[in-house]
Amino acid sequence: MASSIHDLARHLNISIGTVSRALNGRADVNADTRQRVLEAARTLNYSPNQSGRSLRQGATHSIAFMLQPHPGDQQYGEPFFIPFLTGLQAKLAEHGLDLMVVMGEPGKYQQERLRRVVETRWVDAVVLANTRREDDRIDYLSKAGFPFATLGRSQSGDDSYPSLDIDFERAGAEAVDRLVARGHRRIAAIRPAHDLNFGYLFLDGYRKALQRHGIEIDPELIASGFISEAGGYEVTPQVMRSKDPPTAIIFNNDAMALGGCKALAEMGIRPGQDMAVIVIVDTPLCRYFSPALTAFRPALEPMGQRLAEMLLASLPAFGGPEGPRIIREVWPLELVARDSD
Amino acid sequence: MASSIHDLARHLNISIGTVSRALNGRADVNADTRQRVLEAARTLNYSPNQSGRSLRQGATHSIAFMLQPHPGDQQYGEPFFIPFLTGLQAKLAEHGLDLMVVMGEPGKYQQERLRRVVETRWVDAVVLANTRREDDRIDYLSKAGFPFATLGRSQSGDDSYPSLDIDFERAGAEAVDRLVARGHRRIAAIRPAHDLNFGYLFLDGYRKALQRHGIEIDPELIASGFISEAGGYEVTPQVMRSKDPPTAIIFNNDAMALGGCKALAEMGIRPGQDMAVIVIVDTPLCRYFSPALTAFRPALEPMGQRLAEMLLASLPAFGGPEGPRIIREVWPLELVARDSD
DNA sequence: CGTTTTTCCGTAAACGTTTACGAGAACACA
DNA sequence: TGTGTTCTCGTAAACGTTTACGGAAAAACG
Missing domain, CATH: 3.40.50.2300 (Response regulator)
Incomplete structure (x- = not known):
C-alpha cells in the first residue's frame, strides 16, 4: 500500500541511497537529481516510514x-x-x-x-x-x-x-498581602493533599507572609483534601469549625475552590460578601463562576x-x-x- | 544503553529467535526456557524496541x-x-x-x-x-x-x-419542546459557523420542532458565528435586533453561550429571568455559570x-x-x- | 596531457525485531 | 528396530530506513 523508498528508487532508476540523501538534504547529490527525487516523492506520495527511520537513527523525533x-x-x-x-x-x-x-x-x-x-x-x-x-x-x-x-x-x-x-510561594504570599491590606486577619488556606509539590510551595508563601504581617499561624485554618470539587466541598467546613472562623480563604486550586464555595453557600455564607475568596491558579471556571473568582493567572x-x-x-x-x-x-x-x- | 534482544539471548546462551518466541507466548518453546527468558527479561529490564517491532510487524499497536x-x-x-x-x-x-x-x-x-x-x-x-x-x-x-x-x-x-x-437533532427538538411548553414562541438558535456538522444537525431538529408546534421559522432568529466566546458575544446581538425579539435562545455550544450571555447582560437582559437560555452540550462551565445553564449532557x-x-x-x-x-x-x-x- | 581534486552515486551494512523454515532430538508406535 | 510424530530450537531473511565507504566520472590544475 504505502510506497517505500525502493519504489521511489526503482521509479527513478537510481539507488535508494541517493534517494535518501536527496530527501535528507545532504550535500553530495546533484541538484538536478535532487529535484527529480523531490518531485517523484510528491507524485508518488512518499513519506519515509517512521519505524524504519527511527530504528536506523535511534531517535523517534x-x-x-x-x-x-x-x-x-x-x-x-x-x-x-x-x-x-x-x-x-x-x-x-x-x-x-x-x-x-x-x-x-x-x-x-x-x-x-x-x-x-x-x-x-x-x-x-x-x-x-x-x-x-x-x-x-x-x-x-x-x-x-x-x-x-x-x-x-x-x-x-x-x-x-x-x-x-x-511561583506558588509568591502567589500565596501576595494573596495574603492582598487580604491583609483589606483588613483580614483570619485567613484560611486550602491545598491539595497527596504529595503534590505546589501545595507545599503555596503553603510556604502563605506562612511566610502571615509571619511578616505578625499574624499567628493557626493550624485550624489550614486544610488539605482531594484535588477536586468534591475534595474542596468536603474539606472547607473543617476550617469553618474554628472557634474564630476565617473571614477569607485562599484556595490553591480552582476545582477545590468551586467545591468550597458550594459548601460555604450551604452554610449560608456568600463568597465575595461574607467571605473573601482567592484562587491561586486561574482557569476559565474562575471567570465564569458567580461571584467571579479573584485568581492568579499563569502564562x-x-x-x-x-x-x-x-x-x-x-x-x-x-x-x-x-x-x-x-x-x-x-x-x-x-x-x-x-x-x- | 537500552538492552536489546541480543543482550538477552547472549546472557541466556540461547538464540534470539527463541527469546522472541518465548516473550511473545508462542507454543513452540519449552516451558522451562520460557520461564528463564521471562525472568531474565525482568532482571535485565528488557522491553522490545518499539521501532524494530513495528517495522517488522507492519503495525504500531x-x-x-x-x-x-x-x-x-x-x-x-x-x-x-x-x-x-x-x-x-x-x-x-x-x-x-x-x-x-x-x-x-x-x-x-x-x-x-x-x-x-x-x-x-x-x-x-x-x-x-x-x-x-x-x-x-x-x-x-x-x-x-x-x-x-x-x-x-x-x-x-x-x-x-x-x-x-x-443526537443533536433530538436535542435541538427537545430544547424547543421544553421552551414551547413554558410558553415561548420566539425562540432563537445560535450555532457555530464553518461547516461543523453538528451545527446543521442541531438546526434541523430546531426547525422540525418549530414546525411541529406550528411556529413559523424566522430566519432573523437564526445566527451563526465563530465557535468561541467571542463568536457568541459577537453574534447574539444580531438575533436581538429583530423587530419581534426572542424570549429564548438555544445555543449549540457552551463557549458561544457564555459569550452570548455576556452580550445579553450588556444589553441589560438577564439570562434566566428576561431570557430563557438552553445550551446543547453541557460542560463544567455551564454548571458554574450564573445563572447555571440548563444544558444537554452527553455520556x-x-x-x-x-x-x-x-x-x-x-x-x-x-x-x-x-x-x-x-x-x-x-x-x-x-x-x-x-x-x- | 598527466595528475590531483571534486562531484556524484552505488553498494552494503546496520538498527532490533519477528517469523518461516528446517533440523536434531526425543518420543511413540508397530 | 525401524518409521513416523512431536517438541524444541537455531538460522536467516525480512521490514524501511540511513550512512560509511569506495569508486567512477568529471573538473581543475600544472
Whole structure:
C-alpha cells in the first residue's frame, strides 16, 4: 500500500541511497537529481516510514507529554493543560519534533505507563506534570538517564533536568498581602493533599507572609483534601469549625475552590460578601463562576514554549549539554482581580 | 544503553529467535526456557524496541486521536474531550493498544498533520473529532484506505467507517419542546459557523420542532458565528435586533453561550429571568455559570469506550471486517435542568 | 596531457525485531 | 528396530530506513 523508498528508487532508476540523501538534504547529490527525487516523492506520495527511520537513527523525533486525569474527574478535565500543550507543541514543531500526549488511566499508577514509553523507545524525551515532592517518575527517569523535563518542581532526581514552575510561594504570599491590606486577619488556606509539590510551595508563601504581617499561624485554618470539587466541598467546613472562623480563604486550586464555595453557600455564607475568596491558579471556571473568582493567572502558552526550549537545550542532538544549561525557571503569576474578595 | 534482544539471548546462551518466541507466548518453546527468558527479561529490564517491532510487524499497536484547539482558544480549551479520551484510552488499553493524542497547531490546517501521521505509519488507525459536513480529512482517509473512526457524523467518505455521534437533532427538538411548553414562541438558535456538522444537525431538529408546534421559522432568529466566546458575544446581538425579539435562545455550544450571555447582560437582559437560555452540550462551565445553564449532557466516557469498540471491530487485526459491522451510532443526550430557562 | 581534486552515486551494512523454515532430538508406535 | 510424530530450537531473511565507504566520472590544475 504505502510506497517505500525502493519504489521511489526503482521509479527513478537510481539507488535508494541517493534517494535518501536527496530527501535528507545532504550535500553530495546533484541538484538536478535532487529535484527529480523531490518531485517523484510528491507524485508518488512518499513519506519515509517512521519505524524504519527511527530504528536506523535511534531517535523517534517525538516527545511525550504524560497526561493523567485525576480520578473521578469525569466532567472537569484539566483545561489547564491545553494552552500549555499548545505552546509546547508549537515550539517543538519548529525543531521538527512531534508532541504526543500519552493518556494514562485515571486511577492507575502512572509509573508503569511511563516505563513502557521509555523502555520501548517510543519517544526521545518526556515531559512530566503534576510533580510531587518525592516523585518516583523523576527518580526513575534520572536513574535511567532518559531525557525529560518537568512542569513543576520536585525534590527528586539528580537535579540536572530542566524544570519550569509557577511561583506558588509568591502567589500565596501576595494573596495574603492582598487580604491583609483589606483588613483580614483570619485567613484560611486550602491545598491539595497527596504529595503534590505546589501545595507545599503555596503553603510556604502563605506562612511566610502571615509571619511578616505578625499574624499567628493557626493550624485550624489550614486544610488539605482531594484535588477536586468534591475534595474542596468536603474539606472547607473543617476550617469553618474554628472557634474564630476565617473571614477569607485562599484556595490553591480552582476545582477545590468551586467545591468550597458550594459548601460555604450551604452554610449560608456568600463568597465575595461574607467571605473573601482567592484562587491561586486561574482557569476559565474562575471567570465564569458567580461571584467571579479573584485568581492568579499563569502564562500557560508561553510557559509551554519555554519548557520546550529548555528541554531542547538539554538534548544532545540539539546543542546538548554543552550549551548553556538553563536548568530551572520559576515564573510569576498575574493577579486577576474579580469579585470574590 | 537500552538492552536489546541480543543482550538477552547472549546472557541466556540461547538464540534470539527463541527469546522472541518465548516473550511473545508462542507454543513452540519449552516451558522451562520460557520461564528463564521471562525472568531474565525482568532482571535485565528488557522491553522490545518499539521501532524494530513495528517495522517488522507492519503495525504500531497505537491509535492517534487528532486534537486541534480552536484558534484563539487560549484559556478555554476543550474540556469536552478529556472524559471522552479517558474512555477511549481505557478500552483500547484492554486490547493492548495505546492511545496518543496528536496536537495540531491552533490555526493551521489539520490535513497536513494528518497526512504525516498516516503516511509515516506512526499509528495503525486514527480517530477524528469535530467532523464537518464535507470533511477532507475523511475523504482522504477513505481514499487512502487507512483505518479510522469519527466522533461526529459527516457526509464525506465512502460510508464504511465507524462513527459515533450525539443526537443533536433530538436535542435541538427537545430544547424547543421544553421552551414551547413554558410558553415561548420566539425562540432563537445560535450555532457555530464553518461547516461543523453538528451545527446543521442541531438546526434541523430546531426547525422540525418549530414546525411541529406550528411556529413559523424566522430566519432573523437564526445566527451563526465563530465557535468561541467571542463568536457568541459577537453574534447574539444580531438575533436581538429583530423587530419581534426572542424570549429564548438555544445555543449549540457552551463557549458561544457564555459569550452570548455576556452580550445579553450588556444589553441589560438577564439570562434566566428576561431570557430563557438552553445550551446543547453541557460542560463544567455551564454548571458554574450564573445563572447555571440548563444544558444537554452527553455520556462522554462511555462514548469513548464505545467508539473504541467500534473502531476495533473494523480493524482486520481484531476480528476485522468479517465480524459484525457496526458502522454508525447516535447517542441521546440527557437534559440537565438548571436555572437559565 | 598527466595528475590531483571534486562531484556524484552505488553498494552494503546496520538498527532490533519477528517469523518461516528446517533440523536434531526425543518420543511413540508397530 | 525401524518409521513416523512431536517438541524444541537455531538460522536467516525480512521490514524501511540511513550512512560509511569506495569508486567512477568529471573538473581543475600544472
